[in-house]
Amino acid sequence: MRLFDLADLPVRDLNQLLHNLTPETNDTRWRIVNPEGEHNIAVGVDANINIEIDGHAGYFCGGMNKLARISISGNAGQGVGENMMSGAIHVQGDASQSAGATGRGGLLVIEGNASARCGISMKGIDIVVKGEVGHLSAFMGQSGRLVVFGDAGEALGDSLYEAHLYVRGNVASLGADCVEKELRDEHRAELHTLLEQAGEAGKVDVSSFRRYGSARALYNFHVDNAGAY
Amino acid sequence: MCGIAGLFLKDRNLEPDLGGMLEAMTATLCSRGPDSAGFAIYGAGTPGFSKITLRVDVDNAEAVASFIAALGIPAQCIARDTHLVVTVPTTDVAWLRATLTEQLPGVTVVSEGQRLELYKEVGYPTDVAKRFGIGTMSGTHGISHTRMATESAVTTDGAHPFTTGADQCLVHNGSISNHSSLRRELRQDGIEIRTQNDSEVAAGYLTRAMRDGKTLGQALEASLSDLDGFYTFVVGTESGFGVLRDPIACKPAVMAETERYVAFASEYKSLTRLPGIAAARVWEPKPATVYFWER
Numbered sequence: 052m053r054l055f056d057l058a059d060l061p062v063r064d065l066n067q068l069l070h071n072l073t074p075e076t077n078d079t080r081w082r083i084v085n086p087e088g089e090h091n092i093a094v095g096v097d098a099n100i101n102i103e104i105d106g107h108a109g110y111f112c113g114g115m116n117k118l119a120r121i122s123i124s125g126n127a128g129q130g131v132g133e134n135m136m137s138g139a140i141h142v143q144g145d146a147s148q149s150a151g152a153t154g155r156g157g158l159l160v161i162e163g164n165a166s167a168r169c170g171i172s173m174k175g176i177d178i179v180v181k182g183e184v185g186h187l188s189a190f191m192g193q194s195g196r197l198v199v200f201g202d203a204g205e206a207l208g209d210s211l212y213e214a215h216l217y218v219r220g221n222v223a224s225l226g227a228d229c230v231e232k233e234l235r236d237e238h239r240a241e242l243h244t245l246l247e248q249a250g251e252a253g254k255v256d257v258s259s260f261r262r263y264g265s266a267r268a269l270y271n272f273h274v275d276n277a278g279a280y
Numbered sequence: 281m282c283g284i285a286g287l288f289l290k291d292r293n294l295e296p297d298l299g300g301m302l303e304a305m306t307a308t309l310c311s312r313g314p315d316s317a318g319f320a321i322y323g324a325g326t327p328g329f330s331k332i333t334l335r336v337d338v339d340n341a342e343a344v345a346s347f348i349a350a351l352g353i354p355a356q357c358i359a360r361d362t363h364l365v366v367t368v369p370t371t372d373v374a375w376l377r378a379t380l381t382e383q384l385p386g387v388t389v390v391s392e393g394q395r396l397e398l399y400k401e402v403g404y405p406t407d408v409a410k411r412f413g414i415g416t417m418s419g420t421h422g423i424s425h426t427r428m429a430t431e432s433a434v435t436t437d438g439a440h441p442f443t444t445g446a447d448q449c450l451v452h453n454g455s456i457s458n459h460s461s462l463r464r465e466l467r468q469d470g471i472e473i474r475t476q477n478d479s480e481v482a483a484g485y486l487t488r489a490m491r492d493g494k495t496l497g498q499a500l501e502a503s504l505s506d507l508d509g510f511y512t513f514v515v516g517t518e519s520g521f522g523v524l525r526d527p528i529a530c531k532p533a534v535m536a537e538t539e540r541y542v543a544f545a546s547e548y549k550s551l552t553r554l555p556g557i558a559a560a561r562v563w564e565p566k567p568a569t570v571y572f573w574e575r
Contacts, residue, residue, distance in 0.1 A: 088548030107548050107562070126562060128548060129532060147532070147564055166564045167529050186529075186567065 053078050058085035062092055072098040088128065093121055096138075110147075113140045116157065132159045135176055139248075148185065151178045154195065160249045167204065170197045173214050179249040189214055190226065198245055200255070208263055212270055216263040217242055219255075228269035234262045281428040282440075282453040283309025283405075284533075286514040286544035287554075288421040288521035288573050294540055294555075299417030303409045304553040305545060306424040310405045312546055313426030316439035317408040318400030320449040320516055323419040325395035330370040330446070332377070333390040333398045335436065338362045344387060351379065361411040363390065363399050370394070388437070393447030395419075395518055400439040420575065421521050423514050425451040431459075432477045442483035444471060447518035450486060452479035453531045453546060454511035462506070482507060486515065500524045500570045514544050520574040529567035536560040542573050 055065050065083065072078060081102045086092055090109035093102050097117040104112070107125035114133040123131070126144035135154040142150075145163035152168065154176025161169075164182035171187065173195045180197075186204035189197050192214030202220035209226020215238070216229075225231075242257040285305035289295055299321060306317065325331070336344045341364055345357040348366055353376065356367045368376055373392060380387050391398035399412040405426040409415065414424075425440035432438050441449040456462075459478035462485060467473055471484040485506065489499035496517050503513075504527065512531040515522045523544055525533055536543045536551045538560045545551050551562065565571055 087552040088550075107552075109547060109549060126548065128534075145563065147534070148529070167567065186527075 052080045052082055055081065055083050056085055057083060057087065057089055057092070062089050066091065066094055069093060069096045069098065069100075069102075072096075072100065074098070076100070086125075090128070093119070096121075107144070116140060126163070127161075131161075132157070132176070135159065145182070146180075150180075151176050154178070156195075158248055164201070170195070170214070173197065177245055177248070179245055179251075181249075181251075183220065186223070187226070189216055192216070196241065196245060198242065198249075198260070208265070210269060211263075211265040213265060215241065217260040218263065219260045222261075222263070225263065228266050229263055230266045232262045232264045234258070234260065238262050281312045283312030283426040283546040283550075284424070284451050284453050284512065284514050284544065285309060285546070285550050286421075286423045286451075286516075286521060286523070288542045289419075289540070290542070291540035295420060296418045298419040298422055299413075300415045301554060302422045302424050303415040305543070305550040306409060306414075306426060307406050308550045308553065309424075309426045309546060313428045314404055315429050315434045316400065316402045316427045316436070317405035318398065318425050318427075318439045318441050318451070319409065319412065319414050320391070320423045320441045320443070320451075321397045321399075321414070321417050321419045322395045322421045322447075322516060322518070323397055323417060325393075325518075326367070327394070328370055329367050330373045330392060330394055331397055332366045332368065332373065332392050333396075334364040334366060334380070335362055335388040335390050336364055337386060340386070344384060347384065348376075351376070360399065360413055362401060363412065365397050391443040391449065393443075393518065396443065396447045396449060396516070398441060398443055398449060400425075400436060400441065402434055402436055402439065421516060423449060423451050423516050423521075425453075431455055432475065435475075437475045438477050440479060441516075442477070442480045444473070444480070444484045445487040445490065448483070448487055448490070448516070450479065450483040450513055450515045452482055452511055452513055454509060454526065456482060456507055456509035456511060458508040478509070482511065482513065496520055496522050497570050497572045500572070504568055512546075520572060522570065522572040523565055524570050525565055525567050527568040533565050534562065535565055535571070536562045 086106045088109045094114040096119040099118045102121045104123045109128040111130045113121045117136045120139045122141045127146045129147045132140045135157045137157045139158045142161045146165040148167040150165045151159045159178045161180045167185035169184040169188040171190045173192045175195045181200045183201035193212040196215045199218045203222045205223045206226035208229030239257045341359045358365045440451040443449040456478040459481040466484045486499045510530040
């Protein structure tokens with residue numbers, strides 16, 4: 052176990068150590084203490100390691116992550132897991148806005164609430180939020196899955212492409228071109244897998260979720276709209 | 281960018297530490313706003329008396345204090361760097377302000393109120409706090425701001441907080457698009473707006489609403505439909521402290537509450553300096569929702 056104390060050394064030093072890791076490294080367990088809301092903790096990691104962050108993280112924690120499994124014991128600031136490629140990030144507390152923004156892969160699990168724009172422009176990431184999400188979540192989501200146990204704020208899935216959205220609570224309103232769709236067996240199976248990964252297998256009934264997706268009326272050119280150009 | 285810190289104390293035992301706590305919070309926000317800084321402190325007040333905070337040329341502070349002492353009204357002056365806090369009977373405030381405007385044109389009235397003192401200057405926030413001795417001040421609540429200028433120039437007048445009414449102040453992070461037309465409207469309604477700054481217009485808007493009978497909470501509620509732009513506001517009154525984010529909520533905000541205090545900051549980093557923060561309830565204020573605490 053490698054211990055890194057952010058009270059003693061700056062976050063740049065930490066990230067440099069993490070970037071220097073090779074695929075053969077034996078330093079596969081890291082514990083980071085005294086994060087105190089510092090920004091950019093464990094950004095750009097490309098190594099199959101476990102990182103525990105003991106406390107609250109600032110902006111962009113775990114951004115661009117590849118392979119690493121990152122756990123944050125407190126809250127995460129804006130843009131946690133931004134543009135994540137693979138691996139997993141687990142936030143025990145709440146996440147601020149734009150959690151998982153533009154993420155291309157991997158799994159982001161938030162035990163608490165996520166605020167506005169959760170999964171904005173998601174491109175393949177899977178996000179499981181066990182609390183609520185704020186307004187404009189999954190805005191322009193292209194692919195990947197967003198699962199929300201609680202309520203979703205206004206304009207969910209606005210201008211949505213092909214991301215799959217599952218919400219168990221109330222949706223304040225749907226954004227442009229986002230519609231409710233039938234929850235079929237294939238979607239129940241998809242949800243089951245995601246819930247299993249998020250540690251909730253068997254605890255939550257997959258049929259209690261409602262499915263939302265793109266009506267595909269906005270992003271395809273339609274000849275009837277030719278006059279608008 | 282810009283950074284905001286706000287602190288509202290519930291536990292009276294913390295009051296001597298208000299300035300120190302606010303200074304420590306503000307120090308973490310320098311990178312968000314290196315251009316200027318300002319501090320509004322709600323300190324002790326005496327019924328029947330008002331405090332006027334004046335901005336003077338630092339070499340001229342003694343002369344201004346002597347001028348006021350010779351006016352024949354009971355006045356007490358405390359000099360802090362470029363600012364002079366003058367305590368006078370509330371009945372003499374209007375006359376004193378008129379006299380100063382007429383006879384000492386280089387002196388600017390920064391704030392007025394029974395308890396509010398307001399300090400702001402161009403410079404790096406930690407330096408500004410030291411110059412005014414913010415860390416030694418006591419009070420019940422306070423608000424600070426670090427500015428990265430966007431809509432108007434880096435000047436002391438453009439620094440936050442803004443006040444346009446007795447014991448009222450506002451700090452702002454964001455940008456208000458309809459400030460020109462609102463400024464015109466407010467001036468016609470008798471609200472004094474001194475700068476080209478959009479945030480001063482927001483402060484004036486709230487002042488007018490409260491003058492016309494609204495509570496601070498109602499005034500903030502009304503601003504949601506009348507102000508066009510993005511903003512996070514933290515406002516103070518003689519006895520209250522409020523927070524409002526616009527419906528889109530672009531600008532960051534985090535709050536913490538314990539039995540001893542309520543705190544607001546642009547970033548969680550600022551809150552780490554507070555006592556008992558590990559056990560505090562920490563949350564992100566919701567968009568278009570008025571949060572308000574009153575003593």
